[in-house]
Amino acid sequence: MEKVTYKKMGSLCWIMINRPNVHNAIDYDVMDQLMSHLTTAEKDSGVKAIILTGAGEKTFCSGGDLQKFHSLHTKEEALVMLSKMGDVLYRIATFPKITVAFLNGTAVGGGCELATSCDYRLALPGNKFGFIQGSLGITTGWGGTTLLMERIHPSLALPLLHSCERKQTEEGLKIGFINSLLNREEPIEAQIEEWIKPLIHPSLAVLQSYKSYYIDRLHTLDVKVRMEREIEQCATLWQEKEHHDAVNAFLRK
Numbered sequence: 001m002e003k004v005t006y007k008k009m010g011s012l013c014w015i016m017i018n019r020p021n022v023h024n025a026i027d028y029d030v031m032d033q034l035m036s037h038l039t040t041a042e043k044d045s046g047v048k049a050i051i052l053t054g055a056g057e058k059t060f061c062s063g064g065d066l067q068k069f070h071s072l073h074t075k076e077e078a079l080v081m082l083s084k085m086g087d088v089l090y091r092i093a094t095f096p097k098i099t100v101a102f103l104n105g106t107a108v109g110g111g112c113e114l115a116t117s118c119d120y121r122l123a124l125p126g127n128k129f130g131f132i133q134g135s136l137g138i139t140t141g142w143g144g145t146t147l148l149m150e151r152i153h154p155s156l157a158l159p160l161l162h163s164c165e166r167k168q169t170e171e172g173l174k175i176g177f178i179n180s181l182l183n184r185e186e187p188i189e190a191q192i193e194e195w196i197k198p199l200i201h202p203s204l205a206v207l208q209s210y211k212s213y214y215i216d217r218l219h220t221l222d223v224k225v226r227m228e229r230e231i232e233q234c235a236t237l238w239q240e241k242e243h244h245d246a247v248n249a250f251l252r253k
């Protein structure tokens with residue numbers, strides 16, 4: 001079974017992480033398949049926007065696969081993994097078409113970082129999101145803090161990061177992290193199509209031009225370099241006992 005599925009519907013393409021038994025955690029296969037689907041969507045001139053989501057109703061994404069990545073011990077080992085997913089996030093952040101994360105359920109750790117890499121975030125009321133990395137003795141490791149500072153004001157981003165708390169999506173809406181909350185009772189795909197309709201300009205060239213001005217801004221702000229620095233700092237913390245003890249505790253629970 002594919003760990004990431006790809007479905008084209010009109011001008012939208014749906015990219016779904018499909019590992020519900022581990023809350024859509026990200027392993028190396030997921031990273032490779034995300035990259036490959038992004039390439040397909042970029043090349044297809046009929047695609048104007050991608051919707052990134054997770055399988056099932058419980059979780060959007062629970063971040064890195066702690067069972068698999070727990071075997072990474074040194075800074076160098078961690079850096080390889082973190083940089084690989086950092087490249088996926090940078091690719092999404094600089095993707096030439098519209099990118100939307102639909103938080104079908106909880107988003108935690110790297111799952112929140114992944115959502116942050118998209119232009120827009122849609123969610124359901126009553127769900128949770130949290131940059132909980134601090135509770136594992138690490139920081140965001142895929143460049144998500146750098147990107148979060150681009151999405152919301154740093155004075156709103158810092159408390160999310162410092163507290164490591166899981167917040168309600170309603171609070172995410174209030175601080176502008178989430179762009180809109182959908183209605184649980186209505187068909188989701190139709191609601192997302194309605195929400196995005198006004199943003200989908202008939203001309204792909206117009207859409208791509210506006211996106212390119214935003215990407216210029218990311219270049220000017222040295223976002224790639226800052227993401228790399230963030231990734232390296234997480235790799236440094238990854239090798240510490242505090243991190244491994246916290247992951248052990250999670251896996252033993």
Ligand SMILES: CC[C@@H](C(=O)O)C(=O)SCCNC(=O)CCNC(=O)[C@H](O)C(C)(C)COP(=O)(O)OP(=O)(O)OC[C@H]1O[C@@H](n2cnc3c(N)ncnc32)[C@H](O)[C@@H]1OP(=O)(O)O
Nearest residue numbers: 021022023025062063064065066067108109110140141142
């Ligand atoms: C690596 C990069 C780093 C970053 O840059 O940000 C990270 O992403 S660190 C990872 C941060 N993520 C977490 O710490 C999330 C851990 N998961 C949870 O908090 C919870 O599982 C949940 C997502 C809130 C769901 O809770 P619940 O409904 O109570 O389910 P369980 O906890 O019982 O989980 C069921 C099953 O799934 C496995 N699982 C969950 N998350 C992961 C994960 N990220 N990686 C691997 N496996 C995961 C969990 O171990 C259970 O497995 P079994 O016991 O074998 O059924």
